[in-house]
Amino acid sequence: MPAPEREAPTRASHQRQKAPALHLTVISGPDAGQTSRFDRGRVRIGRDPENDFALKDRYVSNQHGEFRRVSDGFVYEDLDSRHGSLVLVDDVSVRLHGGEGARPVRLTGDGEIQVGSTVLRVMVELPQHESPMTFARASDFKERAGSDERYIMATQTSLEALSRRFTGKDPRLEILFKLAGTLNSLNRLEAVVDLIVEATFEVFPAANLFSISLLADRALTPFTTRMRAVGEVSPSNVIVSQSILERVVETQEAVLFVRDNLGQDLSRSIIEAKISASLCAPLVGQRSLLGVMQVDSRSHGMMFSQEDLELFSVFASNVAFAVERARLTEDIYRMFEGFVNASVSAIEARDPTTAGHSARVAEYSLALALKANGVESGRFSEFFLTPPEMTELRYAALLHDFGKVGVRESVLVKGKRIGDLQMALIRQRFLTFRHLGWRQLKEASEGSASIADRHDAFCAELDGLLEQLEDIRERQALGDEHLALVAELGRRSIEDVDGSPIPFLTPQEVEHLSIRFGTLSEEEWANMRSHAAQSEAYLRRIPWSEDLKQVPCIAGQHHEKLDGSGYPLGLQASSISDQVRILTVADIFDAVTAWDRPYRKAASVEQAVRILRQESATGKLDADFVGLFVDEVIPEIIRLVPNG
Numbered sequence: 001m002p003a004p005e006r007e008a009p010t011r012a013s014h015q016r017q018k019a020p021a022l023h024l025t026v027i028s029g030p031d032a033g034q035t036s037r038f039d040r041g042r043v044r045i046g047r048d049p050e051n052d053f054a055l056k057d058r059y060v061s062n063q064h065g066e067f068r069r070v071s072d073g074f075v076y077e078d079l080d081s082r083h084g085s086l087v088l089v090d091d092v093s094v095r096l097h098g099g100e101g102a103r104p105v106r107l108t109g110d111g112e113i114q115v116g117s118t119v120l121r122v123m124v125e126l127p128q129h130e131s132p133m134t135f136a137r138a139s140d141f142k143e144r145a146g147s148d149e150r151y152i153m154a155t156q157t158s159l160e161a162l163s164r165r166f167t168g169k170d171p172r173l174e175i176l177f178k179l180a181g182t183l184n185s186l187n188r189l190e191a192v193v194d195l196i197v198e199a200t201f202e203v204f205p206a207a208n209l210f211s212i213s214l215l216a217d218r219a220l221t222p223f224t225t226r227m228r229a230v231g232e233v234s235p236s237n238v239i240v241s242q243s244i245l246e247r248v249v250e251t252q253e254a255v256l257f258v259r260d261n262l263g264q265d266l267s268r269s270i271i272e273a274k275i276s277a278s279l280c281a282p283l284v285g286q287r288s289l290l291g292v293m294q295v296d297s298r299s300h301g302m303m304f305s306q307e308d309l310e311l312f313s314v315f316a317s318n319v320a321f322a323v324e325r326a327r328l329t330e331d332i333y334r335m336f337e338g339f340v341n342a343s344v345s346a347i348e349a350r351d352p353t354t355a356g357h358s359a360r361v362a363e364y365s366l367a368l369a370l371k372a373n374g375v376e377s378g379r380f381s382e383f384f385l386t387p388p389e390m391t392e393l394r395y396a397a398l399l400h401d402f403g404k405v406g407v408r409e410s411v412l413v414k415g416k417r418i419g420d421l422q423m424a425l426i427r428q429r430f431l432t433f434r435h436l437g438w439r440q441l442k443e444a445s446e447g448s449a450s451i452a453d454r455h456d457a458f459c460a461e462l463d464g465l466l467e468q469l470e471d472i473r474e475r476q477a478l479g480d481e482h483l484a485l486v487a488e489l490g491r492r493s494i495e496d497v498d499g500s501p502i503p504f505l506t507p508q509e510v511e512h513l514s515i516r517f518g519t520l521s522e523e524e525w526a527n528m529r530s531h532a533a534q535s536e537a538y539l540r541r542i543p544w545s546e547d548l549k550q551v552p553c554i555a556g557q558h559h560e561k562l563d564g565s566g567y568p569l570g571l572q573a574s575s576i577s578d579q580v581r582i583l584t585v586a587d588i589f590d591a592v593t594a595w596d597r598p599y600r601k602a603a604s605v606e607q608a609v610r611i612l613r614q615e616s617a618t619g620k621l622d623a624d625f626v627g628l629f630v631d632e633v634i635p636e637i638i639r640l641v642p643n644g
Contacts, residue, residue, distance in 0.1 A: 020073050021125040029118030030056045037125075043067040045115065046079075059083055059116030065096075073108035073124045086114040103286075172203045172311060189326040196319055197226045200295060203315070206277065206304055207295035212323075213245060214283075214291035220245055223291065244280050248292050254281035254313040256304055277303045281316035285324040293319055340398055347404050351412050354401075357590055360640055362397035364586035367633045368625060369393055372582075379624040383578060388547035393579045396554035400583060403534030403556075411524045417473040417512045426469065426509065429502065430462045436494050436502075465489065465504070469513065476601065478516050486513045532559045533568040550579070558583045561620040581622040585629050588612060588621070593641050605634065605641060 022043055025035040036053055045053040046064040055064075061081035067074045078085040078096035085096045089111035096105065111122045182195060193212065200210050208228040213220040225233050244257055257278040277297040283290040293316050297303065304312075344358045369390060372380045385393065404412060410419070418426075437458045441451045469489075472482050490510035493501035505513065512521055520528060536556025544551055557580045560566035562573040592603040592611055603611070609630050616623040 018127055020069060020127065022067055022069075022074055023121075023123035023125060024053050025121040025123075026055070027112075027119050027121050029116070031118065038067075041069045043074075044079075045120075046081075055115070055118055057116040057118045060118060064115050065113070067107075068104070070106070072126070073106060074122075075104035075106050076113060076122075077104040081115070083116055088112040088114075175199055175203050189323065189330060192322045192326045193224050196322070197224075200315070201228050203311070204279070204295055204304070204308060206297045206308075207279070208298055209296040211294050211296075212283070212291060212319075213294075214323075215249070215289055220249065220292060244278060245292050245294070248280050248282050249289065252282045252284060252289060254279070254309055254316065256306070256309040279304050279309060279312045281312050283316055283320035283323060285320055290320055290323055290327075340395065343402060344398055347401055350404065350409060353413075354594070356642075357594055358398050358401060360590045360594070361400065361583070361586045362394050363640055364589060364629075364633065364637055365393055365397040365582050366390060367637055368582050368586060368629050369579075371628055371632050372578075372625070375628070380628075385579070389579065392548050392550055393554065393582065395548060396551045396558075396579065397583055397586065399539060399551070400535060400555040400558045400587065401531060402538050403531035403536070405538070406534040407527055407531050411520065411527050414519050414524065417515050417519050418509060422509065422512075423470070423473065426505070427466060429504075430466055432502070433462055433494050433504075434459055436496065439497075440495065472513055476518070478514075483514055483516070486510055529559070529567050532556055550577075553577075554579045554583060558587050560584070561615075562622065563619045565620060578625075581625050585612065585621060585625050588615070589629070589634075590641075602642070605638065609634070 019039070021037060021039040023035070023037050024043070024045070026032050034053075034055075038052065043052045044063065044066045045051055045055065045060075046062050047055055047057065047060045048062040051063070061079070061083070063079045064081045065076060065078050065085050067076050076085070076087060076096075080097070087094045087096060087105045087107075089105060089107055089109075094105050107122055107124055108126075109124055113120045113122055196212075197210050201207060209225070210227075211225040212223045214223045215221075227233055244255060247253075248255060257280070278294060280292060280294040283293055295312070348355045348357065369385050372383050373385060375381070375383070416423075434455075438451075438455050441454050441458070468482075468485060472478060472486065475482070486505065487510065489504040490507065491503075493503045496502050515521060533556060536552045539552035539555055542552075554577065557569070557571065557576065560569065560571045560576050560580060561584075562576060562581075564570050564572045589608050589612060592608045593605060594602060612621065612626045612630060615621040616626040
C-alpha cells in the first residue's frame with residue numbers, strides 16, 4: 001500500500017487551515033535534516049517505508065508511533081515499539097511504551113520526541129482563528145427534576161494551553177502555584193481538602209459554597225461540602241444541581257452555569273438553593289475520572305467569568321493530582337496495615353499463649369509516650385515524640401517479635417523441661433529396668449520369696465523416681481534437693497542382658513532436668529533470644545519511608561537494658577533511644593501479666609509493678625518511664641490487662 005501523498009505547505013493551504021497542522025523535523029540521528037508538514041488527522045512514524053514519516057534508524061520499530069489530531073493540537077501515542085518513546089514537552093519528559101494501559105501525550109506547542117537514536121522536533125501549528133470556548137443551551141442535556149433555562153459554557157482548551165495562557169496575566173495564579181507545591185507534600189486526604197477549600201475561597205471571591213463529589217461504582221457520592229465563613233456542612237443539608245454534575249461526568253469538561261436573567265423554567269433545586277452562578281470541573285486522574293469539584297455563588301447574585309472557568313479548570317487538574325495521590329497513599333497505608341496485622345497473626349499463631357501480646361504492647365507503648373509528651377517538667381521537659389515518631393513506635397511495638405518466625409517451634413512452645421515424648425522414653429526405660437532388676441535379683445539370690453520382696457521394693461522405688469521426675473520437669477524453679485536427685489540418676493545405671501550399662505537418665509535429660517529456673521536450656525535460650533536480632537534483620541528488608549526508618553532498630557533492641565546486661569547487642573544507656581526504653585517497659589509488663597506462658601505462670605499487676613520497680617532500681621530500666629507508667633498509665637490500661 002503506497003504512502004499517502006503529503007500536502008505541500010502552500011500559502012493557500014495555510015489560508016484554508018481550520019485545524020491544527022503538524023511539523024516534524026529530525027534534529028539528530030541517521031535522517032538529520034529531514035522535515036515535513038502534515039495537515040491531516042493521523043501521522044504515523046517508523047522504519048517501514050509505508051509510514052507517513054519514514055526513518056532509517058535501525059533502533060526505530062517498523063510501526064513506532066502515531067500522531068492523532070485533536071481540537072487544540074495533536075496527541076502522540078507509542079505503538080508498542082520495542083524501545084519506546086521519550087517525549088519532552090513543557091520541560092517535562094514522559095517515557096511511553098505501548099500496550100494495555102498506555103496513554104498518549106498531548107502536544108499543543110513545541111516539543112521533542114526521541115525514538116531509537118533519532119530526536120524529532122515537533123511543532124504544532126494552530127489555526128489562525130482558534131475558538132477555545134463552546135457554548136451550549138441548558139436544553140442540550142436533561143436534569144432529573146426537569147430542564148433549566150440557563151447558559152452553560154464549556155472549555156475544551158487543554159490544561160497545558162490554559163496554564164501557558166494564564167502565566168503572568170492573573171495574580172491569582174501565584175496562590176494556586178504555591179498551593180500546588182504544598183499539596184505535593186501532603187498525604188492525608190482531609191489535609192489536602194482543607195488547603196483546597198481555603199485557596200478556593202481566596203481565589204474565587206464570588207464563591208460562597210464549595211463541594212467535592214467522588215465517583216464510586218459509577219455514582220457520585222458527596223465527599224465534602226463547605227460554606228464560606230461557616231465551614232463544613234452536611235451534604236444532606238445542601239441542595240446542588242444534579243444536571244450540572246451529570247454533564248461534567250459525562251463530558252469530562254469544565255462548565256460555567258449562569259442563571260438566565262428571566263429566571264424562568266428553573267428547576268426546584270436551582271430556585272431553592274438560590275444559585276446564581278456555578279463553576280464545575282472534572283477531577284481527572286491518571287487512569288480515570290475521580291469525581292467533580294464545584295463552587296456556587298448563592299443569594300448575593302455575584303457571577304463568574306470565562307476567565308474564572310479556565311482558571312478553575314487549571315485548579316481542578318492540580319486538585320485531581322493531589323486527591324489521587326492522597327487516596328493512593330491511604331490505599332498503601334491500608335495495605336501495609338493489613339500486612340502488619342497479618343504478620344502479627346502469623347507470629348502469634350505459632351504460639352497461641354502469646355495471642356494479643358503485640359497489640360497490647362503497642363497500646364501500652366503509645367499510652368506511655370502520650371503521657372510523657374504531656375509532662376512539661378523534670379526529665380520529660382525536653383521530651384516529645386512527633387506524630388511520625390509515634391507511628392514509628394507503634395509499628396516497632398507491633399512487629400517487635402517478628403523474629404520469632406526464626407525460632408524453633410519446639411523452643412517457642414516448650415512448657416516443660418523435657419517434652420512428653422522424652423518422658424515416655426524414660427517411662428519405657430524404667431519399665432525395662434523392672435525386668436532387668438528381676439533377672440539380676442534372681443541370679444544373685446537363692447530364695448524366691450526374698451527375690452519377690454526385693455523386686456517389689458525396687459519397682460516401688462522406680463515409681464517414686466518417675467513421680468519426682470514428673471514434678472521436676474513441670475516446676476517453675478528447682479531447689480538443691482531436686483538438682484541433687486537428677487545428678488544422682490545421671491550417675492546411676494543398670495546392666496543390660498549383654499552386660500552393658502543403661503543409665504537412668506541420659507546426659508541430655510540430665511541437662512534439661514537440671515534447669516534451675518524456667519524450662520529452656522542455655523542452647524534453647526540462645527535460640528529464643530535470637531528473635532530480637534532476627535526481628536531487626538527481617539524488618540530491614542522492608543523499604544521503610546524516611547519517617548519510619550528506625551522501626552527495625554527499635555524493634556530489634558526491645559530486650560536491651562540500660563546497664564548493658566540486655567541482648568542482642570548489650571547496649572549501654574547512652575545508646576538506647578527513648579522509643580526503645582518505652583517499648584521495653586511495655587513489653588516486660590505485658591510479658592509477665594499476660595496469660596500463663598509455657599515456662600511460667602502469669603503474674604498479677606502488683607507483682608508486675610514490683611518487677612518493673614526492681615529493674616529500674618538496679619539500673620536496667622528507665623526509672624522515669626517506669627514511674628510514669630506505674631502511676632498514670634496502668635490505671636488507664638488496666639482493662640486491657642488479661643489478669644487485670
